[in-house]
Amino acid sequence: MNQVRSVWWACRVPGLKEPFDTAHLRIFYPARATGCDTERLTGMVAADAGRGPFPVVVLLPGINVPADSYRWLAVLLAARGFATVTPELVGELFAGNHGVTPGIDLEACGPASYGTRATTPLIGAVLGALAELAPASPLAGLLDTSRVVVGGHSAGGTVALQSAAHVRGLRGVFTYGAHTLVATALGHPPGTVLPVGGGAPVLLMSGEHDGVIAASADRYGPQAGAGEDPVARTFHDALADAGGAHAWVKVAAAGHFTICDPVDPTSARGFLETSQAPASDARSLIGALVAAFCTATLAARPTRADTEAFTALLAPPHPGLVSVLRR
Numbered sequence: 001m002n003q004v005r006s007v008w009w010a011c012r013v014p015g016l017k018e019p020f021d022t023a024h025l026r027i028f029y030p031a032r033a034t035g036c037d038t039e040r041l042t043g044m045v046a047a048d049a050g051r052g053p054f055p056v057v058v059l060l061p062g063i064n065v066p067a068d069s070y071r072w073l074a075v076l077l078a079a080r081g082f083a084t085v086t087p088e089l090v091g092e093l094f095a096g097n098h099g100v101t102p103g104i105d106l107e108a109c110g111p112a113s114y115g116t117r118a119t120t121p122l123i124g125a126v127l128g129a130l131a132e133l134a135p136a137s138p139l140a141g142l143l144d145t146s147r148v149v150v151g152g153h154s155a156g157g158t159v160a161l162q163s164a165a166h167v168r169g170l171r172g173v174f175t176y177g178a179h180t181l182v183a184t185a186l187g188h189p190p191g192t193v194l195p196v197g198g199g200a201p202v203l204l205m206s207g208e209h210d211g212v213i214a215a216s217a218d219r220y221g222p223q224a225g226a227g228e229d230p231v232a233r234t235f236h237d238a239l240a241d242a243g244g245a246h247a248w249v250k251v252a253a254a255g256h257f258t259i260c261d262p263v264d265p266t267s268a269r270g271f272l273e274t275s276q277a278p279a280s281d282a283r284s285l286i287g288a289l290v291a292a293f294c295t296a297t298l299a300a301r302p303t304r305a306d307t308e309a310f311t312a313l314l315a316p317p318h319p320g321l322v323s324v325l326r327r
Contacts, residue, residue: 004078005031005045007137011129013103015121016091020098023089023122025129026067028078029054029139047138054083054139055147055171055298058126060102060156061086062177063093064267067100069260070153076287082294083143087126099267102156109162111187114194118163123150127168145169147298151290153259154178154212161234165197172297174203174290176259177210179230180238183219190221193230193237201245203293205286206231207254208322211272241327247314249289250322254282285320289313 009025032048039045047054057077059070067088074084091101103122107113118124130143148169152160157178164173173196180194188194196202206213206229213230220230235248255273257263261283263270292310299306314324 002048003031003033003045004028004075005138006074006078007044007139009129009133009137011125013089013091013121013125015105016103020089020091023087023103023125025126026071026074026086026088027130027139028071028074028084028086029142030078030081031138044138047142049142051081052142053144054081054142055144055149055294055300056127056130057082057084057149057151057294057298058123059084059086060120060122060150060152060160061088061100062152062154062156062268063101064099065153065257065260066264066267069262069264072261072283073259073287073290076291077294080291080295082149082298083130083139085126085130087122089122102152102159104155104159106186109182109186109194114162115165115197118159118166120159120163123160123163123167147171147300149174149294149298151175152178154256161196161202161238162194164200164202167198170198170200172201172203172293174205174293176205176286177207177213177231177256178204179213179234181220181230181233184221185219192220193233195240196234196238199240199242201242201293201297202239202247203289204231204235204246204248205259205289206248206250207256207258207282208250208252209254209274210256211274212256212269214274215269215272235325235327239327244326246327248323248325249314249318250324251282251285252320252322254279254286258282259286281320 030048031045067086077084103120151174157175296310
């Protein structure tokens with residue numbers, strides 16, 4: 001019987017200080033239950049090896065957003081044939097505070113260092129760990145880390161974009177509620193948008209009513225506060241023209257945390273949300289967009305149907321989307 005299962009793993013993240021240097025990974029994968037005694041006694045279900053080796057999707061979290069908030073998306077992607085990893089790293093945030101983080105390397109974001117390395121060591125640590133899974137793991141020998149998509153929400157999406165040029169095997173980047181406008185506190189002039197390198201296709205997704213991005217505008221200087229949407233700035237200024245391979249979609253009636261299910265009201269900045277609209281329809285559309293994007297970019301031999309499914313979601317009148325731009 002085909003189904004989605006998951007396993008847990010852990011890895012050290014280089015450059016971080018104990019005890020905040022360990023990321024816990026949950027890896028969702030296509031499984032095929034047989035009803036054997038091993039399954040009954042251990043709960044460990046074999047991967048559906050006939051669909052492997054599986055390309056990899058790494059999904060980076062927003063600040064103080066638990067990994068389980070993205071489980072719905074990881075399950076959806078695993079059902080499509082992708083091994084999907086949701087890492088959870090508790091580390092230093094800002095001003096001595098600690099919490100869930102995508103592992104932001106603030107020095108790498110600075111004017112003197114940006115572009116020389118990834119702005120998070122977490123992506124490399126996760127991909128390295130996948131190559132060293134225990135031989136007893138259902139996924140041992142079944143992961144294709146030469147085909148990788150990195151996705152992220154909020155700060156997780158920002159470091160995914162910033163790190164794109166430094167991820168081996170990268171085929172694409174998708175983000176929700178993320179941009180590369182950079183805080184002036186890091187030494188950049190007001191309104192600076194950091195470029196996205198690497199050349200892989202990028203899918204930017206944003207909500208029509210994003211209270212968190214709006215409330216953060218003063219981080220980027222007075223020009224940003226009165227200017228264009230930071231996601232729009234990223235699309236127009238940070239991405240090089242790619243003949244339509246890049247897309248930016250604005251999801252109707254969606255907020256900053258629409259991609260999360262469940263939404264944990266005890267952490268993060270959900271109290272800044274302005275939209276009270278039901279999120280299920282918008283979330284389903286986000287899932288469809290991400291799944292189609294990953295299929296189009298990760299297929300070993302993309303077919304016309306693979307690419308047309310993604311294109312169809314972006315075609316007018318694109319129900320559920322306020323706007324769609326490609327470049």
